[in-house]
Amino acid sequence: MGIIEKIKEIEAEMARTQKNKATEYHLGQLKAKIAKLRTQLLEPPKGSSGAGDGFEVTKFGHGRVALIGFPSVGKSTLLTMLTGTHSEAASYEFTTLTCIPGIIHYNDTKIQLLDLPGIIEGASEGKGRGRQVIAVSKSSDIVLMVLDASKSEGHRQILTRELEAVGLRLNKRPPQIYFKKKKTGGISFNSTLHLTHVDEKLCYQILHEYKIHNAEVLFREDATVDDLIDVIEGNRKYMKCIYVYNKIDVIGIDDVDKLARQPNSVVISCNLKLNFDRLLAKMWEAMGLVRVYTKPQGQQPDFSDPVVLSADRGGCTVEDFCNHIHRNLIKDVKYVLVWGTSARHYPQHCGLGHVLQDEDVVQIVKKKEREDGGGRGRFKSHSTAPARISDREKKAPLKT
Ligand SMILES: Nc1nc2c(ncn2[C@@H]2O[C@H](COP(=O)(O)OP(=O)(O)OP(=O)(O)O)[C@@H](O)[C@H]2O)c(=O)[nH]1
Numbered sequence: 001m002g003i004i005e006k007i008k009e010i011e012a013e014m015a016r017t018q019k020n021k022a023t024e025y026h027l028g029q030l031k032a033k034i035a036k037l038r039t040q041l042l043e044p045p046k047g048s049s050g051a052g053d054g055f056e057v058t059k060f061g062h063g064r065v066a067l068i069g070f071p072s073v074g075k076s077t078l079l080t081m082l083t084g085t086h087s088e089a090a091s092y093e094f095t096t097l098t099c100i101p102g103i104i105h106y107n108d109t110k111i112q113l114l115d116l117p118g119i120i121e122g123a124s125e126g127k128g129r130g131r132q133v134i135a136v137s138k139s140s141d142i143v144l145m146v147l148d149a150s151k152s153e154g155h156r157q158i159l160t161r162e163l164e165a166v167g168l169r170l171n172k173r174p175p176q177i178y179f180k181k182k183k184t185g186g187i188s189f190n191s192t193l194h195l196t197h198v199d200e201k202l203c204y205q206i207l208h209e210y211k212i213h214n215a216e217v218l219f220r221e222d223a224t225v226d227d228l229i230d231v232i233e234g235n236r237k238y239m240k241c242i243y244v245y246n247k248i249d250v251i252g253i254d255d256v257d258k259l260a261r262q263p264n265s266v267v268i269s270c271n272l273k274l275n276f277d278r279l280l281a282k283m284w285e286a287m288g289l290v291r292v293y294t295k296p297q298g299q300q301p302d303f304s305d306p307v308v309l310s311a312d313r314g315g316c317t318v319e320d321f322c323n324h325i326h327r328n329l330i331k332d333v334k335y336v337l338v339w340g341t342s343a344r345h346y347p348q349h350c351g352l353g354h355v356l357q358d359e360d361v362v363q364i365v366k367k368k369e370r371e372d373g374g375g376r377g378r379f380k381s382h383s384t385a386p387a388r389i390s391d392r393e394k395k396a397p398l399k400t
């Protein structure tokens with residue numbers, strides 16, 4: 001029996017089993033069995049390199065965004081409109097057959113947008129080009145799930161389920177469960193609060209299913225058995241997802257209003273070029289990019305050319321910033337001066353561990369050099385805290 005058949009069989013058994021206190025251990029065990037099989041399913045077949053089939057697109061820019069959706073929801077139309085790169089669009093399904101990259105220029109950063117073939121129910125098990133599409137979405141920083149506003153809301157659930165089946169977790173943070181395998185000592189199970197979904201016995205049973213007999217488990221929130229399995233599997237990818245409802249030109253205003261009010265959702269119309277600003281702003285926010293402007297001593301920063309950092313990709317500390325500029329810079333740095341929302345006063349003397357925020361300005365003071373402008377005394381006179389550097393910059397030049 002193949003892996004997919006085994007999964008189907010267990011799913012059928014779960015559907016047959018009534019959910020109550022007596023069956024929860026058995027159901028938990030079945031969930032773990034499915035999770036193990038799905039992980040097996042994700043292992044690329046021997047001799048292949050994962051995505052394959054013309055789907056490997058070189059990463060470019062400061063972030064990567066994938067367009068995921070059913071066929072003919074308007075993904076290619078959207079790519080063409082947002083990036084200027086032409087991607088064939090047509091009224092028949094599966095017009096797009098590979099991965100087509102384009103670039104969005106936004107807030108002085110470059111974001112790679114990927115158009116992909118439509119996916120359908122069963123994609124996670126290899127239907128259509130599902131596996132390749134999913135591999136590409138895993139390589140991106142956020143997902144735009146494109147939906148046809150005139151079609152059933154069920155599409156969103158189906159797609160979410162397909163992505164979950166391959167270990168993607170949308171708009172969720174990792175469960176607050178500490179888990180560490182040990183060599184000896186048995187299983188220690190603890191929690192910092194009262195648990196309503198998982199008890200010691202269920203946890204043991206799940207671990208047993210994974211043949212783990214020595215481990216430390218600490219629940220820091222009232223997590224579910226699915227959360228526990230995610231933590232044990234350890235291969236989940238937590239990603240932001242924006243639900244993009246396209247084609248609002250064909251539905252009524254009340255329905256548009258309802259969709260627009262849902263969390264993480266934007267309504268657009270490619271035909272009417274409607275609401276792209278809002279979509280781009282949401283996308284930008286979800287990516288959490290941090291632009292940092294370098295200020296040479298005695299000069300104004302170049303506000304058109306930021307160093308772009310991200311908490312998910314490499315981090316946002318002063319150290320990450322320095323490493324971004326030059327690999328060997330860090331050993332020469334004495335401290336840095338920071339202006340912007342991360343600074344408590346202007347400028348703030350910061351060490352390597354300081355976490356920078358979007359639109360901060362940083363001046364590096366090297367070990368041998370003396371900061372120009374004659375010492376700390378004069379910085380203190382700048383202790384009023386304007387909102388953001390970009391506003392401030394327009395009014396008065398930054399001194400030092
Ligand atoms: N009414 C309306 N139609 C749209 C809109 N955007 C796209 N379409 C139409 O929807 C159809 C499908 O568009 P595509 O861009 O090819 O869709 P896709 O999601 O890339 O489709 P596949 O590549 O086949 O998965 C085309 O006929 C588009 O003209 C819109 O905002 N409103």
Ligand SMILES: [K+]
Nearest residue numbers: 072090092095
């Ligand atoms: K199409």
Ligand SMILES: [Mg+2]
Nearest residue numbers: 075076095096
């Ligand atoms: Mg397309």
